[in-house]
Amino acid sequence: MLKKIVLTGAAGRLGGYLRKPLAAKCAALISTDIARMEDPLIKGESFVQADLADYAKMAEIIKGADMVVHFGGHPDEKPFEDILHANIIGCYNIWQAAHEAGVRRIVYASSIHAVGLHPKTTAINIHTPHRPDSYYGLAKCFAEDMAKLYWDKKGLEAVCLRILSCANVTNSRALGSWLSYDDLIHLVERAVDTPTTGFAVIYGVSNNDRSPVDNSGASFLGYRPRDNAEQFAEDILANAPAPDPRDPDQMMHGGPFATTDLGESGVAKLGLSPDDN
Ligand SMILES: NC(=O)c1ccc[n+]([C@@H]2O[C@H](COP(=O)([O-])OP(=O)(O)OC[C@H]3O[C@@H](n4cnc5c(N)ncnc54)[C@H](O)[C@@H]3O)[C@@H](O)[C@H]2O)c1
Structure with a gap:
C-alpha cells in the first residue's frame, strides 16, 4: 500500500x-481542487482547496506523496490566458513540486485533443505525433512533453492517459470514443499499480468495436477495458445527423473541436447530457 496519493481535480466529474x-x-489520500468539495470525505481522505497555479501551495500539498493523480484543470477549450493559468502553469507546478518532493510517478489526464486533428479514418497509436486541435489540446501536448522531460532528466515517472470521451454516449462519435467510468477506474488503477512505467502514453477508451485508436504499444500496463459502446449503436445511429465526409467534426479525432475557433468551447457542441457536463 502507498503512503500518500494526491488527487487534483478531486471535486470534478472524473475526480x-x-x-x-x-x-x-494508500494510507492517506489528499484530494485538492480550486472548487469546494461538496461530497462528504471518505475514510483516509482529506481535502485542501487550492489553485494549481499557486506553486507554494502545491508544493506543500505534494510533500511526502508517492504519486500524484493529476486530473485538475479546464476540461474544455478556453481563452489562452485561462488555459495558461490552470493547464500550463498548473501542470508545471505539479511536475516541479513532484520532482522537488521525490514523488515516484504522476498519472496525468491528458486528452485525445493532443492529437485531435489527425483524421479518424487513420487509427492512431501511442507514437502518433502531436497535432492539437485547440489551446486546450496544445496544453495537453505541453504537459506530455514536460512529462517526458522530467522522466528523461529527473527520473520522475509519468503515465499520460489520453482520454477520448468519458461521458454518457449521446452521439455517433462516442460509439468509438467512449470511456466508461468503470474502465476509467481500471485504467487509473493500472497506471498506479504497474511496478515500473517510465514515461508512458495510453489512450483512455473502452473496448468499443469502433474505437479509432490503437493501444497495443502500451499493453504492458495491463489495461483491458470491458465495456463496449456498441450496445448504444442502434439508437444513436437512428438519430444521428446525415454523414458528411467533408465535415471535419465528423472526420477528425477531435470531433467538434476540429472546427471550433481557438478559445471557444468545443464541449458545448458535443450535446452531452446535463449530468456529464
Ligand atoms: N471528461 C472527459 O471526457 C475528458 C476527456 C479528456 C481529458 N479529460 C481530462 O480529465 C480531467 C478531468 O476532467 P473532468 O471532465 O472531470 O472535468 P471537471 O471540470 O469536472 O474537473 C476538473 C476540476 O479541475 C478543477 N480546476 C480547474 N482549474 C483549477 C485550478 N486552477 N486549480 C485547481 N483546480 C482547478 C475544477 O474546479 C474541476 O473540479 C481534465 O484534466 C480533463 O482535461 C477529460
Missing part, C-alpha cells in the same frame, strides 16, 4: 469517480 478507488490504495 469524483476516482476518490474511493484511490483511497483504497
Whole structure:
C-alpha cells in the first residue's frame, strides 16, 4: 500500500469517480481542487482547496506523496490566458513540486485533443505525433512533453492517459470514443499499480468495436477495458445527423473541436447530457 496519493481535480466529474478507488490504495489520500468539495470525505481522505497555479501551495500539498493523480484543470477549450493559468502553469507546478518532493510517478489526464486533428479514418497509436486541435489540446501536448522531460532528466515517472470521451454516449462519435467510468477506474488503477512505467502514453477508451485508436504499444500496463459502446449503436445511429465526409467534426479525432475557433468551447457542441457536463 502507498503512503500518500494526491488527487487534483478531486471535486470534478472524473475526480469524483476516482476518490474511493484511490483511497483504497494508500494510507492517506489528499484530494485538492480550486472548487469546494461538496461530497462528504471518505475514510483516509482529506481535502485542501487550492489553485494549481499557486506553486507554494502545491508544493506543500505534494510533500511526502508517492504519486500524484493529476486530473485538475479546464476540461474544455478556453481563452489562452485561462488555459495558461490552470493547464500550463498548473501542470508545471505539479511536475516541479513532484520532482522537488521525490514523488515516484504522476498519472496525468491528458486528452485525445493532443492529437485531435489527425483524421479518424487513420487509427492512431501511442507514437502518433502531436497535432492539437485547440489551446486546450496544445496544453495537453505541453504537459506530455514536460512529462517526458522530467522522466528523461529527473527520473520522475509519468503515465499520460489520453482520454477520448468519458461521458454518457449521446452521439455517433462516442460509439468509438467512449470511456466508461468503470474502465476509467481500471485504467487509473493500472497506471498506479504497474511496478515500473517510465514515461508512458495510453489512450483512455473502452473496448468499443469502433474505437479509432490503437493501444497495443502500451499493453504492458495491463489495461483491458470491458465495456463496449456498441450496445448504444442502434439508437444513436437512428438519430444521428446525415454523414458528411467533408465535415471535419465528423472526420477528425477531435470531433467538434476540429472546427471550433481557438478559445471557444468545443464541449458545448458535443450535446452531452446535463449530468456529464
Ligand atoms: N471528461 C472527459 O471526457 C475528458 C476527456 C479528456 C481529458 N479529460 C481530462 O480529465 C480531467 C478531468 O476532467 P473532468 O471532465 O472531470 O472535468 P471537471 O471540470 O469536472 O474537473 C476538473 C476540476 O479541475 C478543477 N480546476 C480547474 N482549474 C483549477 C485550478 N486552477 N486549480 C485547481 N483546480 C482547478 C475544477 O474546479 C474541476 O473540479 C481534465 O484534466 C480533463 O482535461 C477529460
